[in-house]
Amino acid sequence: xxxxxxxxxxxxxxxxxxxSGKTSVAGMFQSLGARIIDADRIAHELFRPxxxxxxxxxxxxxxxxxxxxxxxDRNKLAHIVFENKNLLKRLNRxxxxxIIRIIEQRIRTSKSKIVVLDAPLLIEAGLxxxxxxxxxxxxxxxxxxxxxxxxxxxxxxxxxKRIKSQIPLQVKIRLADFVIDNSGTKGETKRQVExxxxxxxxx
Numbered sequence: 001x002x003x004x005x006x007x008x009x010x011x012x013x014x015x016x017x018x019x020s021g022k023t024s025v026a027g028m029f030q031s032l033g034a035r036i037i038d039a040d041r042i043a044h045e046l047f048r049p050x051x052x053x054x055x056x057x058x059x060x061x062x063x064x065x066x067x068x069x070x071x072x073d074r075n076k077l078a079h080i081v082f083e084n085k086n087l088l089k090r091l092n093r094x095x096x097x098x099i100i101r102i103i104e105q106r107i108r109t110s111k112s113k114i115v116v117l118d119a120p121l122l123i124e125a126g127l128x129x130x131x132x133x134x135x136x137x138x139x140x141x142x143x144x145x146x147x148x149x150x151x152x153x154x155x156x157x158x159x160x161k162r163i164k165s166q167i168p169l170q171v172k173i174r175l176a177d178f179v180i181d182n183s184g185t186k187g188e189t190k191r192q193v194e195x196x197x198x199x200x201x202x203x
Contacts, residue, residue, distance in 0.1 A: 009112070010115070011116075012116045012131060012200070013133070014029070015119055015137070016182075017144065019151070019163075020138060020169070021137055022118060023038070026116050028189070029197070033112075035115045035116070039099055039118060039120065039122070039125075040118070043095060047072050057091070057094060058072075060094060061080065061087075065080070079158075099125070103130065113201065122134070123175065124166060134178075135196065136178075136180070138169055138180070139182045144159075
């Protein structure tokens with residue numbers, strides 16, 4: 001993995017708990033000139049029909065997770081795996097190696113001096129060694145639940161199951177080089193992003 005590094009490029013990992021706003025934070029870094037590699041977007045691409053991963057998911061979980069147009073119903077699949085830790089592990093075993101392969105390839109081929117890896121499971125998937133600095137986005141539990149409900153309409157119980165499936169936020173914070181508190185206004189979050197930018201790169 002160290003072969004991806006060079007003296008001119010810096011790789012920042014942005015992670016947090018489910019619904020903490022890490023993608024918004026990554027977008028702020030992008031507005032300051034960073035190149036974003038979005039692990040969730042890569043996962044979405046892998047779910048497309050006829051891909052190798054699509055076929056493996058159907059083999060593992062059956063055709064009952066398909067919509068009428070043969071695409072995977074991600075909500076139905078999420079409901080299945082977040083009710084059963086073993087099934088979640090099975091899905092991650094299918095997805096993670098390919099996501100990691102694509103991330104490594106994109107880091108290798110990026111021309112940007114600053115690359116931000118936006119990954120909810122950055123630590124869980126063993127990607128810590130890929131990044132030079134780890135940035136963890138935190139938020140109060142009350143605001144976290146409110147934002148998720150507004151965005152995806154999950155029940156409080158469903159949200160808590162997803163949060164508990166990840167490494168606890170306090171553990172991630174202990175591993176972080178920088179922590180961004182996203183509990184306040186967008187402006188307050190942006191000021192924290194800009195401070196990190198000033199510390200890590202000048203232009």
